[in-house]
Amino acid sequence: MAKITExxxxxxxxxxxxxxxxxxxxxxxxxKDNTSIIKDLDGDSLMFLELIEIFKKKYNLDIELKxxxxxxxxxxxxxxxxxxxxxxxxxxxxxxLLELEK
Amino acid sequence: MAENTISxxxxxxxxxxxxxxxxxxPVFHEVFQEYLSKAAGLAGSELLAFHPESNPLLQNxxxxxxxxxxxxxxxxxxxxxxxxxxxxxxxxxxxxxxSLYSTGSISFExxxxxxxxxxxxxxxxxxxDHYGMCGVIGLSEKDIREIAVHxxxxxxxxxxxxxxxxxxxxxxxxxxxxxxxxxxEGALHARSLxxxxxxxxxxxxxxxxxxxxxxxxxxxxxxxxxxISVLSQEMITDAEQVRREVVKNICHxxxxxxxxxxxxxxxxxxxxxxxxxxxxxxxSKFIPGGGKFVNWNTLVNTL
Numbered sequence: 440m441a442k443i444t445e446x447x448x449x450x451x452x453x454x455x456x457x458x459x460x461x462x463x464x465x466x467x468x469x470x471k472d473n474t475s476i477i478k479d480l481d482g483d484s485l486m487f488l489e490l491i492e493i494f495k496k497k498y499n500l501d502i503e504l505k506x507x508x509x510x511x512x513x514x515x516x517x518x519x520x521x522x523x524x525x526x527x528x529x530x531x532x533x534x535x536l537l538e539l540e541k
Numbered sequence: 542m543a544e545n546t547i548s549x550x551x552x553x554x555x556x557x558x559x560x561x562x563x564x565x566x567p568v569f570h571e572v573f574q575e576y577l578s579k580a581a582g583l584a585g586s587e588l589l590a591f592h593p594e595s596n597p598l599l600q601n602x603x604x605x606x607x608x609x610x611x612x613x614x615x616x617x618x619x620x621x622x623x624x625x626x627x628x629x630x631x632x633x634x635x636x637x638x639x640s641l642y643s644t645g646s647i648s649f650e651x652x653x654x655x656x657x658x659x660x661x662x663x664x665x666x667x668x669x670d671h672y673g674m675c676g677v678i679g680l681s682e683k684d685i686r687e688i689a690v691h692x693x694x695x696x697x698x699x700x701x702x703x704x705x706x707x708x709x710x711x712x713x714x715x716x717x718x719x720x721x722x723x724x725x726e727g728a729l730h731a732r733s734l735x736x737x738x739x740x741x742x743x744x745x746x747x748x749x750x751x752x753x754x755x756x757x758x759x760x761x762x763x764x765x766x767x768x769i770s771v772l773s774q775e776m777i778t779d780a781e782q783v784r785r786e787v788v789k790n791i792c793h794x795x796x797x798x799x800x801x802x803x804x805x806x807x808x809x810x811x812x813x814x815x816x817x818x819x820x821x822x823x824x825s826k827f828i829p830g831g832g833k834f835v836n837w838n839t840l841v842n843t844l
Contacts, residue, residue, distance in 0.1 A: 484730035505727025
């Protein structure tokens with residue numbers, strides 16, 4: 440289980456914003472926590488998957504995609520802020536993510 | 542950019558025009574309209590109503606396939622006329638026809654005929670509202686098979702796009718049950734593809750036999766550029782192989798992941814998608830070591 444520091448949070452936010460700015464050809468400074476990934480950025484599930492893969496590689500995470508999928512069914516991600524929070528949980532809990540449900 | 546390492550790849554259907562590279566290529570409109578007029582004369586005047594924004598014909602399976610073919614042929618023609626010659630080509634599913642056209646194996650008219658006859662053969666042998674297809678992302682092949690076995694679903698995995706992206710076909714009720722269960726089991730994305738034909742399943746075996754009657758007498762040549770089979774990942778280099786591939790393509794599963802990796806391992810380093818939707822380019826991000834995609838307009842405009 441990784442320890443989340445303020446640096447981690449800053450790094451995750453930076454990666455998420457840079458990713459969507461590039462993928463969606465958006466102005467990074469205009470992407471806020473309440474920006475809708477689908478409505479405002481025209482994002483899709485492949486982008487979500489790509490981002491997960493980026494974080495899995497960067498933090499050497501041990502987590503199955505379906506674990507994230509099961510969590511996302513109960514906690515749908517619509518905004519950039521929600522996505523960042525979910526990525527933080529994934530980094531912190533990895534395959535124990537679903538234990539939050541118990 | 543070394544031109545001898547390029548592959549043209551052709552999508553089956555068009556899903557949207559949001560990222561359409563043709564907007565950056567002024568000659569495209571003229572070339573496309575020429576092909577469109579020719580196709581309308583042969584396949585039906587309703588094609589003339591096509592417009593990428595106001596009437597994209599995305600919901601009609603046959604017309605969508607025609608438009609995708611016309612787009613692919615237009616795009617390949619412009620690339621070839623610009624001096625960009627691929628070392629090989631591949632067609633994703635029904636993208637096979639534009640792929641063959643781009644290699645000189647079949648004429649534009651023969652490609653249209655194959656699309657039309659395949660559709661007629663399928664419609665005469667398979668009921669129109671009993672079947673469907675879906676895409677699922679985030680589950681493994683094992684997960685998918687376990688869901689199908691557990692709920693006794695009569696479905697087939699007809700394509701592997703990457704380790705976590707699959708296309709499934711079969712009975713439409715079973716598809717709907719599968720979509721529900723796949724989401725419950727943690728699929729990040731699971732949705733119907735909005736088609737009523739179970740392409741690439743043995744349900745189309747009879748249709749393939751009917752299609753064979755047309756293909757066996759059609760004017761087919763050896764491809765001037767190798768075509769890679771998405772069914773077997775073998776190189777198709779003569780006319781008889783082309784005929785067999787066209788017939789088999791509609792009723793056999795394929796493997797896009799293995800196809801792209803085979804192309805990469807054969808020396809291809811740059812892929813360009815001859816279609817407006819860029820679905821193959823997006824999928825390629827999940828094929829590690831699978832090469833780089835460059836938009837076809839970039840290839841044309843950088844020469």
